Each structure stands twice: as structure tokens, then as C-alpha cells.
Amino acid sequence: MIFAALITASPLLYVATVTTFGCTSIDEITKLQSIRLERKAFQTELYEQIFDGQCVEIARGTLVEGSIEIRNSSMLLVDRQIEPPGFEAPLRDFKLKPTGGKK
Amino acid sequence: MKGMKGAALLSAVLLALVLMPASAPAQEYRDLKPSPPLFLRGEGSFFIDGYTQPIAAKYISPSAFASDAGNSMTNQMYVQYQKPLEKQHKYPLVIVHGCCLSSKSWQTTPDGRMGWDEYFVRRGFDTYLTEQVSRARSGFNALQYQKVLVGDAPPSSNPAILIATDAFAWSVFRWGDFSTLTPYSDEQFPMNTVGVGPGSTLTFYNQVIPDLNSTLPNVTPGCADGTCTPSSPSATYSTPASMATLANDLKGAILMGHSQSSGYPTMAALQPGSEGVRGIIQLETGCFSNLTAADIDILKHIPILIVVADHFTTPQPTPPCVEEMQQINGAGGDMTFISLPAIGIYGNSHMMMLDHNNLQVADVIIDWIDRHVK
Numbered sequence: 256m257i258f259a260a261l262i263t264a265s266p267l268l269y270v271a272t273v274t275t276f277g278c279t280s281i282d283e284i285t286k287l288q289s290i291r292l293e294r295k296a297f298q299t300e301l302y303e304q305i306f307d308g309q310c311v312e313i314a315r316g317t318l319v320e321g322s323i324e325i326r327n328s329s330m331l332l333v334d335r336q337i338e339p340p341g342f343e344a345p346l347r348d349f350k351l352k353p354t355g356g357k358k
Numbered sequence: 359m360k361g362m363k364g365a366a367l368l369s370a371v372l373l374a375l376v377l378m379p380a381s382a383p384a385q386e387y388r389d390l391k392p393s394p395p396l397f398l399r400g401e402g403s404f405f406i407d408g409y410t411q412p413i414a415a416k417y418i419s420p421s422a423f424a425s426d427a428g429n430s431m432t433n434q435m436y437v438q439y440q441k442p443l444e445k446q447h448k449y450p451l452v453i454v455h456g457c458c459l460s461s462k463s464w465q466t467t468p469d470g471r472m473g474w475d476e477y478f479v480r481r482g483f484d485t486y487l488t489e490q491v492s493r494a495r496s497g498f499n500a501l502q503y504q505k506v507l508v509g510d511a512p513p514s515s516n517p518a519i520l521i522a523t524d525a526f527a528w529s530v531f532r533w534g535d536f537s538t539l540t541p542y543s544d545e546q547f548p549m550n551t552v553g554v555g556p557g558s559t560l561t562f563y564n565q566v567i568p569d570l571n572s573t574l575p576n577v578t579p580g581c582a583d584g585t586c587t588p589s590s591p592s593a594t595y596s597t598p599a600s601m602a603t604l605a606n607d608l609k610g611a612i613l614m615g616h617s618q619s620s621g622y623p624t625m626a627a628l629q630p631g632s633e634g635v636r637g638i639i640q641l642e643t644g645c646f647s648n649l650t651a652a653d654i655d656i657l658k659h660i661p662i663l664i665v666v667a668d669h670f671t672t673p674q675p676t677p678p679c680v681e682e683m684q685q686i687n688g689a690g691g692d693m694t695f696i697s698l699p700a701i702g703i704y705g706n707s708h709m710m711m712l713d714h715n716n717l718q719v720a721d722v723i724i725d726w727i728d729r730h731v732k
Binding site: 282306307308309311312314315316343 | 457514515517520529530571624628629630643646648649650677
């Protein structure tokens with residue numbers, strides 16, 4: 256828990272390795288993940304959620320600020336610092352951006 | 359007052375502007391309905407600042423102007439306002455539109471009736487209409503497209519542009535069955551503006567424009583070289599951040615969003631340095647189930663109203679709204695959910711601000727403001 260708190264206190268930069276999505280609800284992410292392979296159903300659900308402002312699309316290669324979600328370690332909390340409260344996103348769709356020693 | 363720099367504020371001058379129907383904005387001139395004179399003490403427009411970015415010569419089109427390479431203003435937010443002669447409410451109302459639309463959503467309806475912008479002014483609100491950053495009269499970042507044009511980036515790197523179709527509108531605006539163009543029997547939307555019935559037009563679709571939100575930066579300038587530091591409102595240029603700036607500039611404002619932007623007022627309230635949000639109105643969802651204790655501690659001091667209309671096929675309120683209401687109200691806050699059918703107002707669409715009974719719905723909101731926003 257302390258470790259998780261430390262992680263969330265120090266947002267890092269992540270790169271989306273595939274085109275993915277972020278939502279304001281972990282449940283919505285879970286729902287979208289469950290139908291991700293059903294292309295039409297997935298796109299319909301995601302499009303409607305984007306339209307309603309509950310989700311955003313994150314293009315492959317997009318750089319985001321992120322931290323591991325305390326409540327669910329399979330989720331990345333994206334852009335909380337920039338657009339609080341931020342969006343939940345599937346962690347496996349991102350990789351940590353090497354810092355190159357920069358601070 | 360950074361965001362109002364350059365604004366044509368005329369508050370010191372009492373203006374009596376008579377807006378007759380002949381000068382009111384509408385898409386079909388012949389459809390305009392008469393309305394009595396509207397007396398104002400001020401009106402104008404301004405921008406919430408964007409940021410300047412350098413544009414190299416090779417990205418200037420047409421290339422004949424390449425010698426004009428320089429800096430270009432990006433992601434500034436356009437705001438227009440009207441102030442009634444007799445202000446009757448403590449805080450102004452700042453309104454932002456939803457996906458694939460512009461502030462036109464709040465103006466004269468597609469069949470020529472009074473829009474919410476005029477109605478709220480007539481009801482004594484200083485009323486500010488904003489264009490989402492990257493939409494309509496606000497600025498957007500076109501540089502990425504130019505990079506693709508000259509071969510500096512692959513076409514697949516272009517941000518997607520969201521284009522809403524008529525079929526999509528029928529579905530998400532909840533008008534009825536698109537395949538047969540059959541609206542719900544009690545539908546309140548002016549369906550004669552979307553091709554239904556003899557003599558109908560497609561006037562409403564003039565309001566639907568491409569959505570460039572995916573061009574907005576996920577990472578702000580100064581946050582792109584390794585680790586992030588917390589941003590300040592002046593370092594970000596999203597619509598919520600610009601709304602927070604506007605609310606600060608106004609020394610307090612009620613923010614209202616719709617659909618795609620229904621969560622923006624909450625996001626504005628949570629921006630670092632935000633201290634001007636006095637009320638939140640979210641039309642057709644905009645709830646969050648990922649709020650932290652610190653977020654709730656901020657939001658519990660701001661009255662929040664959710665309004666949803668009719669013909670939902672899923673239970674309302676949605677689970678995120680139920681969770682947020684439990685969190686906010688459990689912490690001593692004031693979050694209200696109103697389903698229009700539950701209070702006897704039936705047949706409204708997602709676009710309740712354009713429906714036949716749009717002013718009746720506005721009265722529900724004004725009544726809530728009067729009772730909850732102090």
C-alpha cells in the first residue's frame with residue numbers, strides 16, 4: 256500500500272503501445288476489455304462512451320502521464336496531473352517511457 | 359484577469375441592445391420566431407489564452423509564404439457573453455457544448471425558437487458561451503497534419519477526427535428508429551429539422567461539425583522530458599483548464615456541460631489553482647467513479663446537478679453517478695440527480711436544449727440554481 260502510494264505520488268510518462276482508451280470508471284474499462292475482440296460491439300460501445308465524455312481514445316504512440324491505480328493494479332491512471340481526476344486505462348497497453356537520466 | 363486580456367468588456371457602459379428576430383442567429387432565416395426586445399448592459403467576446411508554438415518554414419502552406427515562419431497561437435478558447443440589464447443571480451453561467459457541436463447548440467433552435475443562451479439572459483443570468491478548445495471559433499493544433507503532409511510523420515500518426523453522422527445522431531440523441539425515420543411518439547426534438555415529415559429539412563445537421571479533440575495534447579509543454587511535475591492551469595490548454603481560468607477570472611461562476619463536456623465542470627473544479635467554480639451542472643451524465651479523497655473534499659463544497667432526459671434503454675442514474683453521489687453526499691456535499699420523466703416531463707431527447715419544451719427544462723435548472731447555489 257505504501258509502495259502504491261509512492262507510485263501514485265510520482266507520476267511517470269508512459270507510451271501507448273497500441274491504440275487504446277481511457278475512461279472515468281474502472282468498470283467501463285473492464286466492460287470494454289471484455290468485448291475488445293468483438294470489433295463492432297467494442298467500437299460501438301467505445302464511440303458512445305467517447306461521445307458522452309466518459310471515455311477518450313488514446314492513439315498508439317501517445318505519451319501520457321500515468322501512475323498505477325491503487326485500487327486495481329491492472330489499471331493505469333492517466334493524465335491525473337493534467338486533467339484531474341484523470342482517466343483509467345488498461346496498463347498492459349502502455350510501456351514506461353525511458354527517462355534517459357533526465358529529471 | 360489573464361484570460362480576459364484584450365476583452366471588450368463594456369460593463370461600465372450601460373447598453374440597451376435590441377435584438378430583433380431579424381438579427382438573431384439561426385440556420386433558416388424563414389423559421390425565426392418573433393421575440394420581444396432583449397435589453398442588455400453588456401455583450402462581447404474574448405479568448406482564454408492559448409500558447410504559441412514555433413512553426414518551421416516547411417510546415418507553412420502554401421509554401422510561397424515559407425518566409426513567414428514564426429510562432430502560431432494554439433488551443434485558445436473562444437468565449438462570448440451577454441449580460442442582462444437587470445442581473446438577478448449572484449454568479450454568471452458558463453456553458454460548454456458537447457461532441458461534434460459548437461456553442462450554436464445553446465442559441466436559436468434549428469426550428470427558429472429561443473435558445474438557452476437568450477433565455478438564461480432573459481432570466482437574469484450573465485451568460486458566457488464557450489467553444490471547446492479545438493472546436494469552432496477556438497484554436498486547434500494543426501501542426502501534426504502538416505508534418506504528415508510533408509512526410510515528416512506517417513499518416514497513421516494523425517489524430518483521428520470524430521465525424522458524427524445522422525445515423526449516430528438518431529441513436530445517441532435518442533430520437534427513435536433511424537431505419538424507418540420514425541421518432542418516439544412523444545419525442546420533443548423538432549424532428550422536422552432532421553428529415554421527418556412533409557416539408558421537413560435537414561437544418562439541425564448544420565450544427566454538427568467535426569470534432570478535433572484528439573489533437574489536444576496529453577502531455578503539456580514542460581512535462582515531456584522524463585518525469586512529470588504537477589501542472590498549473592496556465593500550463594495546460596484543455597477546455598476544463600480554460601473553464602477553470604474563466605471561473606477564476608469571473609470571481610465565481612456556475613459551469614454547465616453537456617454530454618461529452620458534461621464532466622468538464624468537475625474537471626475544471628479539480629484543476630490546480632481552481633477556486634472559482636460555484637456550481638456544477640452536468641447534462642446527460644459526466645460522473646466519475648475514480649475520485650480521490652482529495653477530489654471529494656473539493657467537490658463537497660460545490661453544489662452539483664445531474665439532469666437526464668427520456669427514452670434511456672439503460673438504468674439511470676448510471677453506476678458512476680450512483681457512486682459519485684454516495685461519495686459526495688456522504689461527505690456532506692450537495693449532489694442532485696434529476697430525471698426529467700421522474701418529475702413529469704416526458705419525451706425529451708439528449709439535445710434537451712433544443713427540444714420543443716426547452717424553456718421548461720431550463721426552468722428546472724434555474725429552480726435548482728436558486729435553491730442550491732449560494
